[in-house]
Amino acid sequence: MGTIVRIWAILNLIGLSHADKSSVNILTPSGSLGAFEEEDILRVLSRNKTDTTKNFTFVELISSLGNYTIDAEKDIWSDGRLEMYQTNPHYENFPEEIDLEARRFLQILPAYDPGAGGVSAECKRHSDIFHEELAKFTLWALKMYDATAKVPSGLLNGNINQFGDFDECVGVEGKDGIRGQYCLAYLQLDVDQSRPDLKYLHRLLHSHYAFRSNMTDPGHRVPRFSTVNWAVCTPASCTAQDVKVSLQHAISKYTTQTGLKITLHVDEEMCQVKKELVLSKATIATSLLFATVFILTLVAAYYDHCEISASELLLSFSLKRNVRKLFSLERPQGDIASLHGIRFLNSVLLVIAHKSMAAFFTPYVNRTYMSEFLGKSWTVIGRAASLYTDPFIMLSGLLTTYSFVGKLNRTGTLDIKNEYLSRLLRLVPTLGALILFCTHIMPYIGSGPQWPLVVTNHANICKKTWWRNFLFIHNYFGFENMCLTHTHHVGIDTQLFAISPVMVLLLYKKPKIGVIVLGAIALISTILRFYVTYTRYLNNYVYFGTSIRQLFDTADFSYTLPSHRLTVYIIGIFAGYLLRNIPKDFKLSATTLYTGWTVCTVMFLAAFLGPSKMGSIDYVYDPIHAATYNAFAPIGWCGLFLWMAITQHTASSNGFLNKLSSWRGFLITTRISYAVYLTQFPIYFFNVGQTRTAEQYEFFRIMINLKEIIWILFTSIILTLLFDSPFQNLKNHLLKKSVLQKDKTKPLKIE
Known part of the structure; x- marks a missing residue:
């Protein structure tokens, strides 16, 4: 078709010499016939009369009439520094044509x-210049x-979040000092509720309300799913209020x-301009600290490798020593083998659940399809994030008690001060390194439409509240204002560890009273979860259509409180006490094994599959259902893992699950599990902050992102080698030295 048009145009032009003063029709870029006076064509032909080397050739004439932008003297449009021109250099030659085209286009x-x-x-003023x-x-x-x-296709498939072109906008440098400013505005769409037609369209636009949110909800931790993100590019002189008014x-x-x-x-924070990289003093100091630690590991590795005497x-x-330690498959004395596999399974499930939440920040061209796909019962695996943290709380109580009782059996005393120092x-070192990185370095290593929301905002919160994390009390100040919200588990676990000596000593010295007291406390905690969930309409399960406010309230009033x-x-604690005191030759009977496996499996499936209908696209919130789940699901979920630990440790069962969970390779994943937990978010x-365009949602491609998995593993290994392992070595050295000094100062006992 293009060839035919060119031939037709050439044949028309050949006849120009026989034309009279009437207008000549030619094919315009829009595909319609336009009229040009012969004088206009002659004016184009007559350019540069004195220099025949610069006159238009016949081919150049066709291009000039067809595009109005090709200049035989200077191809401005191919210049790599286009912004240096404050006005269109071709406008003087084609003012009428450009005006016509601009009017039609706009x-x-x-x-x-x-x-x-x-x-x-x-x-x-700058807006007027822009329009001009x-x-x-x-x-x-x-x-x-x-x-x-711009208004896109696929609105009814959820393609409503439009990020425009971030890099193109912030790269603009125009006339009178105008610079491009990228603003991501939040829009809330409401419809006349008496119009069922509009209500249905609204439901499709908002992808069936997989989450319900308002613009007032905090959006840095959980996405405002019901809010439309719309990008505009304005002059940098316009404030956020100006953008709101004009929109x-x-x-x-x-x-x-x-x-x-x-x-x-x-x-205001969502309006971004291109900034020069100016590092703060805190950023420089943090970078030097990380560089110092890295150099220290290399120096120590050199001394270690060359066997040079050193402190x-x-x-x-030593990097060499810590790498060897990280990848060692040798079990420590008194190791409970199956716990490593249990920790690995829950770590993987937690990574999946956290990824599921992070995926909702990303705009998708088929977001409505995504919601329909995820509105099925099997999506329980990504919705039960809170369930996967309970085994870590349980394992902490088990291992703490197992260690304390072992020391009490050997020495009869418990050095609580050393236990706290060890903790x-x-x-602290690994957590501190992460906080320093996320606060002072991470904001400088990327950019994007949502970067201020999910990166800079977290950094600003940490600048104000970092001290709460180091005191391990940050979980009491609410999800909204928490530095690195995913670290709330560290605060809960530390607070429970702080009171664990009292509970363990009570159970050790007075077992019967200890069982009654601790059992009563556990029952009260269960009742608290049920009562608060029911009365405050909370839900510890991310059901279809849950509101952002409900999620935050659930975290603040239940999930992040150690009492719950x-x-x-x-x-x-009960399991750790049992495993430490159970006779080595003790074997469970076949009937006990069968009953235990059956009961624990049923409890496990009830905890996992029981809330599956909450993931349905048609689910209606039921406070009784939510309260029952929050109260009893943690017990059912952890029960099977405890049974596995007991049967494996007593060698009463050597089935597939026990063999799998006791695989030596899980020793490595255990050593990096703390770093994995810290680095994933x-x-x-x-x-999320770097994402610039809408993606096509495909479940396995989005959920199993190999690049993200590799980065999580890589950063976790680095964090473990540079901070976790070295400070554990220091801990062992200092505590061992402290014990030796105490032994030296003890008076000799004469018998």
């Missing part, structure tokens, strides 16, 4: 007016126009006297 796709409404004077240059097709103005989101003015023109109501909000404190950082040296997690912790949020 009638079809009107430009967003950042100067509409009661905006500031400077914003209005856009009408001339000046490139920087076209880029600003192009970077602003409201534009929207009102199209929604007046309709059944649609749109409210909007523009956060044990230095050798604790701090185990947790005591049940499984005390169950772990920063990696997820890094990718």
